[in-house]
Amino acid sequence: MAKRIITISREFGSGGRFIGEEVAKKLGIAYYDKNIIYGIAETSGLSPEYIRENAELSPKKGLFAYAFAGRDITGKSVADMVYEAQRKVILELVEKEPCVIIGRNADYILKDRDDVLNVFIHGNMPEKIQRICRLYNAEKQEAVKMMADIDKRRMANYNFYTNQSWGKASNYTLCLNSSQIGYDRCEKIIMECSK
Amino acid sequence: MAKRIITISREFGSGGRFIGEEVAKKLGIAYYDKNIIYGIAETSGLSPEYIRENAELSPKKGLFAYAFAGRDITGKSVADMVYEAQRKVILELVEKEPCVIIGRNADYILKDRDDVLNVFIHGNMPEKIQRICRLYNAEKQEAVKMMADIDKRRMANYNFYTNQSWGKASNYTLCLNSSQIGYDRCEKIIMECSK
Numbered sequence: 001m002a003k004r005i006i007t008i009s010r011e012f013g014s015g016g017r018f019i020g021e022e023v024a025k026k027l028g029i030a031y032y033d034k035n036i037i038y039g040i041a042e043t044s045g046l047s048p049e050y051i052r053e054n055a056e057l058s059p060k061k062g063l064f065a066y067a068f069a070g071r072d073i074t075g076k077s078v079a080d081m082v083y084e085a086q087r088k089v090i091l092e093l094v095e096k097e098p099c100v101i102i103g104r105n106a107d108y109i110l111k112d113r114d115d116v117l118n119v120f121i122h123g124n125m126p127e128k129i130q131r132i133c134r135l136y137n138a139e140k141q142e143a144v145k146m147m148a149d150i151d152k153r154r155m156a157n158y159n160f161y162t163n164q165s166w167g168k169a170s171n172y173t174l175c176l177n178s179s180q181i182g183y184d185r186c187e188k189i190i191m192e193c194s195k
Numbered sequence: 196m197a198k199r200i201i202t203i204s205r206e207f208g209s210g211g212r213f214i215g216e217e218v219a220k221k222l223g224i225a226y227y228d229k230n231i232i233y234g235i236a237e238t239s240g241l242s243p244e245y246i247r248e249n250a251e252l253s254p255k256k257g258l259f260a261y262a263f264a265g266r267d268i269t270g271k272s273v274a275d276m277v278y279e280a281q282r283k284v285i286l287e288l289v290e291k292e293p294c295v296i297i298g299r300n301a302d303y304i305l306k307d308r309d310d311v312l313n314v315f316i317h318g319n320m321p322e323k324i325q326r327i328c329r330l331y332n333a334e335k336q337e338a339v340k341m342m343a344d345i346d347k348r349r350m351a352n353y354n355f356y357t358n359q360s361w362g363k364a365s366n367y368t369l370c371l372n373s374s375q376i377g378y379d380r381c382e383k384i385i386m387e388c389s390k
Contacts, residue, residue, distance in 0.1 A: 011365075117375075122365045169362050170206070170317045175370035180312075181388055189384055193376055 003117035003194040004098040007106040009158075009166070012150040013128030013143070015178045016121030019186050020100045027191060030099035036089060044085035046078070055082050056103050058156035083161055103154070107171060108162040117194050120167060120175040121186065127179035198312035198389040199293040202301040204353075204361070207345040208323030208338070210373045211316030214381050215295045222386060225294035231284060239280035241273070250277050251298050253351035278356055298349070302366060303357040312389050315367040316381065319374035 006023060010016020017033060024031035040055055041048040076084075083105075090109050093099060094116075107118040132143035158166040169175050174193055176186045201218060205211020212228060219226035235250055236243040253274075271279075278300075285304050288294060289311075302313040327338035353361040364370050369388055371381045 120364050120370075167364050168360075169315050169364045169367070169370035170372075172364070172370070173372045173375045175315075175364035175367070177365075177368045180368045185387065189387070192380065192384070 002115070004115045005094050005110065005113070006100045006117045006119060006190065006194055007110065008100060008102050008119050008121060009107060009172065010103065010121040011123060011128065011167070012147045012154070013132040014121045014123035015131060015183055015186075016119075017102050019121055019178065019183055019190070020102050020119075022183070022187050023190050023194075024100040026187065027098075027100075027194070030093075030097050031102075032093060032099055033102040036086075036093070036101070036104065039089040039093075040082065040085045043088055044081055046082060046085075051082060054079060055086050056105075056157060057150065057153035058160065105158055105161055108158075108164060117174065117190070118172040119190055120169075120172040121178050122167065122175065123177055124179035197310070199310045200289050200305060200308070201295045201312045201314060201385065201389055202305065203295060203297050203314050203316060204302060204367065205298065205316040206318060206323065206362070207342045207349070208327040209316045209318035210326060210378055210381075211314075212297050214316060214373065214378055214385070215297050215314075217378070217382050218385050218389075219295040221382065222293075222295075222389070225288075225292050226297075227288060227294055228297040231281075231288070231296075231299065234284040234288075235277065235280045238283055239276055241277065241280075246277060249274060250281050251300075251352060252345070252348035253355065300353055300356055303353075303359060312369065312385070313367040314385055315362060315364075315370040316373050317362065317370065318372060322374035 006020070008016050008020035010020075021031055021033070034052070037048050037051045037055065040046075040051045044051070086104055087109050090101065090104065090106050093101070094110060094113070107116070110116045128147060129140055129143045132138060132146060133140060136143070136146065138146065155166040158164070164171050167175075174190065176189065178186050181189070201215070203211050203215035205215075216226055216228070229247070232243050232246045232250065235241075235246045239246070281299055282304050285296065285299065285301050288296070289305060289308070302311070305311045323342060324335055324338045327333060327341060328335060331338070331341065333341065350361040353359070359366050369385065371384065373381050376384070
């Protein structure tokens, strides 16, 4: 069955976002990444700035932050509200049109559909560091710190809300090491598997 | 860089072995699977029967079996000797000729080479069960039990000897869900990535 929707999960610095954007362009379908933030903000009633910082990442204070987050009388934390809004927006988006969605646990949110291709992009340390240094104008040491921080928080967010393990092959249809395979070939393989 | 060597790790019932054999045929290169056992037997001095049962799987008694295995004066268990022999045989094989190697932690054993394509094949539960029932002439319940047992022992063996997590995407160049992608397409993608 052809896959109308492609979700791209990715390690920070692996080029997953870039690969996803190129695939969307080449297939002529919609691309959702940061532009999803305004929908989540509107649905949740929280500010786009807050969503940008919190919708895909665990709180900075650490992996147990979810467990100790302040909760209202219904048992929900603000992070839960953001997640619920994100889930609702993603479920609505995919009804509207074929698209590529970057991150945001979309693979799990859409797990009951059979028209979704779930991709995980990862890479080798030297290539990821080099990319982060270039894109964020950062020194090597800073890039290593950013990468560790962002991936840890993505993982914590994913594991908490999905009860699955971020980066475990069996969660995804396709996992690709972009440093070894090359961005071009990754794009071709994703497009081939979406047919 | 072209990949002379392709290692295939796989979930039981995912068709990884079949896919690996087809790739070897189509590329016209050697294929190592059970035929590696005689080499390991010769190198270790243990019987082929013993190797067949122990060279890729943890002991049946459970995941902690390695820790409590009987060890000789050098601190080595029989399982360690088998693993050492397997490692030696694999390192020698890849010097000889381009090949496909199924399982046996070959991805980890060959991690210092840059001419190796590491693949992990997994699949959906219903398709894996169906395949096991057909190949082993088993009932569904029996197939589920076989699958759980073999994958648990493969995982324990891999995790113990590599200090990595079996089935974690970042250990492999390429991870493919054979039920979703289809065997033919898996073969094509592996061959494309070996170029």
